[in-house]
Amino acid sequence: MAAESARARTLTHADPARVSLQTALEALADPVRRSILRDLAAHDDWTRACGTFDLPVTKATASHHFAVLRSAGLIEQRDEGARRLNRLRRAEFDAAFPGLLAAVLDHAED
Amino acid sequence: MAAESARARTLTHADPARVSLQTALEALADPVRRSILRDLAAHDDWTRACGTFDLPVTKATASHHFAVLRSAGLIEQRDEGARRLNRLRRAEFDAAFPGLLAAVLDHAED
DNA sequence: CACACTGTACGACGAGGATCGAACACATGG
DNA sequence: CCATGTGTTCGATCCTCGTCGTACAGTGTG
Numbered sequence: 001m002a003a004e005s006a007r008a009r010t011l012t013h014a015d016p017a018r019v020s021l022q023t024a025l026e027a028l029a030d031p032v033r034r035s036i037l038r039d040l041a042a043h044d045d046w047t048r049a050c051g052t053f054d055l056p057v058t059k060a061t062a063s064h065h066f067a068v069l070r071s072a073g074l075i076e077q078r079d080e081g082a083r084r085l086n087r088l089r090r091a092e093f094d095a096a097f098p099g100l101l102a103a104v105l106d107h108a109e110d
Numbered sequence: 111m112a113a114e115s116a117r118a119r120t121l122t123h124a125d126p127a128r129v130s131l132q133t134a135l136e137a138l139a140d141p142v143r144r145s146i147l148r149d150l151a152a153h154d155d156w157t158r159a160c161g162t163f164d165l166p167v168t169k170a171t172a173s174h175h176f177a178v179l180r181s182a183g184l185i186e187q188r189d190e191g192a193r194r195l196n197r198l199r200r201a202e203f204d205a206a207f208p209g210l211l212a213a214v215l216d217h218a219e220d
Numbered sequence: 221c222a223c224a225c226t227g228t229a230c231g232a233c234g235a236g237g238a239t240c241g242a243a244c245a246c247a248t249g250g
Numbered sequence: 251c252c253a254t255g256t257g258t259t260c261g262a263t264c265c266t267c268g269t270c271g272t273a274c275a276g277t278g279t280g
Binding site: 010049060062063064066067079082083 | 259
Binding site for chain 3: 120159160161169170172173174176177189191192193194
């Protein structure tokens with residue numbers, strides 16, 4: 001009987017393979033979201049909770065950005081107690097959009 | 111003496127090397143603009159005038175999109191009589207954003 | 221010159237999205 | 251149980267951007 005927590009029900013992940021290029025590019029075209037992705041790329045999977053990112057926005061806005069990244073198939077999230085841990089879906093996203101993530105994350109500026 | 115035509119004065123090209131990743135991604139995150147780029151990629155340089163593209167927008171809007179692509183260092187334009195010819199700046203843009211253009215243009219859908 | 225054609229400039233409009241504050245849900249530790 | 255910490259949701263606001271119609275500027279042709 002499942003017993004998914006009410007919390008987890010808000011966690012809808014998009015399959016990167018079914019994400020449109022439009023959605024992917026829109027998700028990547030925001031500096032706050034790119035900073036989240038860079039941060040994730042620089043750390044091990046499941047080691048960064050949403051609140052541990054140093055972002056120039058309130059937590060409400062940050063929550064919005066995490067949702068957008070989830071909908072674009074760029075990140076995966078998992079609840080660990082009161083915290084929500086994150087993982088960059090590098091391999092899956094690369095399979096759907098070869099070279100795109102590397103082109104964005106490997107860029108020096110921005 | 112120069113004698114640049116008044117027409118050509120409206121042609122300000124951005125150097126791809128000085129374009130920010132933000133600007134590049136914003137330019138790429140529009141379906142009409144991507145369709146222009148795909149069209150250019152499929153034809154020889156300087157063979158396509160602005161009016162020869164089959165776009166789902168009016169010419170005023172199309173003109174705006176060409177200006178955005180120019181500002182992002184993605185295309186180069188040259189006046190040929192009454193027409194304005196276009197060229198995809200593939201090499202220069204690739205040097206500034208390695209892999210980005212390929213990732214976008216080589217994608218099947220969109 | 222008059223006319224057609226190509227493309228830009230300008231002003232206006234509407235939709236979408238980034239942002240915030242406040243309220244809420246859940247987990248955890250005293 | 252109460253307080254604290256984490257994160258989401260909701261409504262409101264603001265502002266950018268895509269879009270259009272119209273007017274305009276050059277070019278070329280009859």
